[in-house]
Amino acid sequence: MAKIAYILLCHKDPAAVVQQARRLTAAGDVMAIHFDANAAQADYDRIRSDLSDTPNVTFAARRVRCGWGEWSLVQATLNAIQAALDAFPDATHFYMLSGDCMAIKTAEYAHRVLDAHDRDYIESFDFFESGWIKTGMKADRLTYRHYFNERANKRLFYASHAIQKRLGLQRKIPADLRIQIGSQWWCLRRRTVEWIMDFVAKRRDVVRFFRTTWIPDETFFQTLVRHLVPETEIETRTLTFLMFSDYGMPITFYNDHYDLLLAQDFLFARKISPQASDLKKRLGRLYAARDVEFQISNEGRNLFEFLTGRGRVGRRFAPRFWETESSLGRERELMIVICKKWHVAKRLVEQLRKATNLPAVDYLFNESDTRLPDLGGIQTTLEKRHRHRRSLVRMLFEYYDSNRMILCLDPSNFDLLTDFAADRAELRLLEIDCQFSDSYLAGHARRVGLAGQQTSAEALARLLPTVRNDLMHESDRIRDAGFANLYLLRETDTPDRNAEQLAGFIGASHETAQTILNDIHLFAD
Known part of the structure; x- marks a missing residue:
């Protein structure tokens, strides 16, 4: 034992x-x-x-x-x-x-x-390849000698470092060691x-x-264990x-x-x-x-990020430079379907493709595997898509050779909505308002890492009101923003009312909208 x-x-x-x-x-x-x-x-x-x-x-x-x-x-x-x-x-x-x-x-x-x-x-992660160090000094921790404590003698610490760099006094890492880093x-x-x-x-x-390595408690034992012990x-x-x-x-x-x-x-x-x-x-x-x-749910880190993130919702002071330099085009019409239940939005958009022949793209800013054409690399990662959002959408307009296009968007992407609303192109929004059962919210909490499979029913019961309020807040924020051309499909509304909203969104007759909605079970889970 x-x-x-x-x-x-x-x-x-x-x-x-x-x-x-x-x-x-x-x-x-x-x-x-x-x-x-x-x-x-x-x-x-x-x-x-x-x-x-x-x-x-x-x-x-x-x-x-x-x-x-x-x-x-x-x-x-x-x-x-x-x-x-x-x-x-x-x-x-x-x-x-x-x-x-x-x-x-x-x-x-x-x-x-x-x-x-x-x-x-x-x-024990590879020092140079893992990206474990997020900020501050990296390779220089090892390749230069550090004789002074950065906190106690900041000026001497950085002066010594600068002199060594200026004189080219880099040292070699022991040849038989592959430096590791970790807690x-x-x-x-x-x-x-x-x-x-x-x-x-x-x-x-x-x-x-x-x-004379800087912060050796994050590298010494980590390196020696990996050097001495089989990886398995x-x-x-x-x-x-x-x-x-x-x-x-x-x-x-x-x-x-x-x-x-x-x-x-x-x-x-x-x-x-x-x-x-x-x-x-x-x-x-x-x-x-x-x-x-012990009931192990292991949601601590995800839950911390979720809860602290609620208090950090802010706005940029100005658009990014690549956004101010680009526009979707004054004569274009961007149509966005907003829905938290992605399968519901995809179901509607697929039907709109068939009925209207409009080009439509699913959750391109939320799902990395969304099918997209080759646009020269700008589409390869979610980070690039967000960073060059207007350029990406403009290139999609050009690729499909159309002045009208439909996109799907998660309601959490409020910054994207405000950014597109500021463009010269016409923006039309259709929010699909779904009902969220406790079982759906519990599944959502597990999918996003706020709860695990072993999370107790009592812990979930305490968490669900916070998750529900967060989803409601996302929807309220969109409706309070005063977007022009905002239409709303509600799960609780009559088919006739929903057809009226869809007709306004796509600019079609009431009968066409009714036919589209009648052909699908839109809100089925």
């Missing part, structure tokens, strides 16, 4: 460190602690004194002064690992933690996960940890290289649940996140707010509990 040696790096709140150590060792696991040498000696002495009666806890033999982005964090980790190897010969797995982490599963569950798969759990929160088997420590002792050249024995993921905001800051969890955290497919979570006392108490009791069943 798995026995976990927790490698705890911490720098504050000695009382919380003591509580964390006692909680995680109560179920038979062990812990090695490195307490930052920058912290007060009295705090460290208090931790050692309070845990002196806990045989399952040991301490790094040498404390290091740690700085963010420095080798010191790796050295502190190595010191704690060595202490754990020496003190706990029966430990099977080594799990990296910080003082802000807490278990979101029971020890029983964690041991079962580790016993089931003989793997190392660590993010520093890993769980490794004992054999892997022993291989790493042996490698460190023998390959001082590699240690020298990483000592590596699970390229972390077992610690963490999320980051748009600004690169870690998301903090509070008292009302308990159910969300337990539903994620992870063993620990980071960061728990120091003020979330109720959450800490509940999670603290959880680790030692037995026979707890």
Whole structure:
């Protein structure tokens, strides 16, 4: 059975460190602690004194002064690992933690996960090809030497970097290593940890290289594990649940996140707010509990993006330059069918193709596999289509050699509607207003990643009103915008009323519109 040696790096709140150590060792696991040498000696002495009666806890033999982005964090980790190897010969797995982490599963569950798969759990993506780094310094982290801390000595850090670049003092990466990158929160088997420590002792050249690498805690262990361990024995993921905001800051969890955290497919979570006392108490009791069943839905990241995105709806100050330079054409008529249920819109548009011979394109701004002609590459990705929206539609008009064309659009694409409405071409809109049952909303939540197959009925019941209100908001926003030539097909309206609206949209007789609608079961799911 798995026995976990927790490698705890911490720098504050000695009382919380003591509580964390006692909680995680109560179920038979062990812990090695490195307490930052920058912290007060009295705090460290208090931790050692309070845990002196806990045989399952040991301490790094040498404390290091740690700085963010420095080798010191790796050295502190190595010191704690060595202490754990020496003190706990029966430990099977080594799990990296910080003082802000807490278990979101029971020890029983964690041991079962580790016993089931003989793997190392660590993010290890190719440094140069993966795109893991989103902003800031990339290749220069490795190819230049970094002697100063960017946060503590910003001017010296960037001055040193600039001088090296000017003088061409690039260095070579060790030839036998393929540098990897990923989260520093890993769980490794004992054999892997022993291989790493042996490698460190023998390959001082590699240690020298990483000592002056910027943010080596995201590359050192990730590279060595991939170098030493067969790929089939590596699970390229972390077992610690963490999320980051748009600004690169870690998301903090509070008292009302308990159910969300337990539903994620992870063993620990980071960061728990120091003020979330109720959450800490509940999670603290959880680790030692037995026979707890977890319903894993794993929707946390998608749900966070969805909810925070509701508050970020804004407008651009001006059109993009490629949009101001292009127009669909004054004599052209763009007809847009707007519907949240894509299959309903496609059903109507297919019938309009047959009845009117008008060129029509399905959800070209929403579905990457929408059938489109070759337009020189502008149509190849959704990103390109959105970026060059007017140019794309103008080229479609020219391709079909027509001054009238129908498109399908999701109601969430409000910015596209406002952009096309500002064009010199005539815009005609037909919104299809469908009814949304609870089962449809639940399916929608699963399709977009707000819920998983294992999400409980209670959690779904709490989420569905938010999803329903979001769909209603999209529709209300369109109707409140004051678009000219806006027509509306309602599932609840009479066939005669819907035929009247469709006739106005396509500029045909009432009888023609009735025939089109009579030939299809428009709102059938």
